[in-house]
Amino acid sequence: ILAYKSTGECSITVFLATLFTALSVHAAGNLVNTYFDYMKGIDGKTSDDRTLVDKHLQPHDVAWLGTVSYFCGMVGYVILVMISPAKMEHIALMFFGGLSSSFMYTGGLGLKYIALGDLVIFLSFGPLTVMFAFLTQAGKLSTVTLLYAIPLALNTVSILHANNTRDMESDKKAKIVTVSILLGKTGSYILFAFLLFAPYIVFVLMGLHISPWLFLPLLTVKDVFNIERFFRSGSLRKVPYMLAQLNLLIGLLYV
Structure with a gap:
């Protein structure tokens, strides 16, 4: 929508290729997180992600699926280089920045384990993804897109923060550091x-200042106060799920 307002053009093919690429890298990042959290002994019986804990898949299966997802992301990247009006070097910068952050969140440097996970999630789910989508469609970068990215990015980080606050004790035992612990x-x-x-x-x-339609997400404000009460009372088990539902509602109203 932002790209269409900026250029007056919208390519469905580019949109679908961008969506495929972003979802592939996002899926790969989730699989990497599942793999390393389990291998480091962080995921246990009380964890939300029980894929490996309950033996639904084996670690090598998750690693293979992660590799396939990254490969799909690379295929999407190549397609975008061929069909997007953006310069190849600009697409590469945004794509490989996102790919690297999705892996290093728990793999490689393991930024999640040294209290940098919140920052990585904010940048990945906010400015990076939105600017990548705008770039591939419009063929240029725009700082205006950053403003549109901030609300959902903050809401997404709140999900991670609620998880980390709930898991403070188990994370301490696993000898990892999160913002919540600090x-x-x-x-x-x-x-x-x-x-x-x-x-x-x-x-x-x-x-x-932009459009009255952007008041629509305010319809969810009642849910926000309800979530805040749950968090303040220490009833953190349901908070991440409530936030995920809120994130979906805001996203639908925001569009």
């Missing part, structure tokens, strides 16, 4: 409140 319970609550409510400030500003 901040403690009070600091984690303050950060969570910011991640939860800041997007709505952005929506109000965008609704006032």
Whole structure:
């Protein structure tokens, strides 16, 4: 939509290729996370991701699926280089930046384990993905897209932060460091409140200065206060699921 407003053109083929590429890399990143969390002994009986814990798949199966997903992402990248109006070097910069961050989140440097996971998720699910989609469609970069990326990126990070706050004790035992551990319970609550409510400030500003349609996500504000109460009371088990549902609703209303 942003690219169409900017150029007056929209290619369905480029859109589908971009969607395929982004989803492939995202899936690969999730599989890498599943693999390394299990191999490092972080995932256990109380974990949300029970793919390997419950033996639905074996570690080598997850590794193979991750490889296939990255290969699919590479295929999508090659297609975009051929059909997108953007320069190859610009597409490569955005694509390999996203691919690298999806792997290094838990693989390689393991940024998730040294309190950098929140930053990686914010950049990957926010500016990087949105700017990549805009670039492949419009053929150029625009800083305006960053503003549109911020609300959903913050909401996505809130899911990770809620997970990490809930798992503080088990993460300490696994000898990994998260932002939640560094901040403690009070600091984690303050950060969570910011991640939860800041997007709505952005929506109000965008609704006032860009388009009244951007007020629509405010319809979910009642759910936000409900989630905040759950987090504040320490009932964290359901919070990530509630946030995921909120993320979906905001995304639908945001579009």
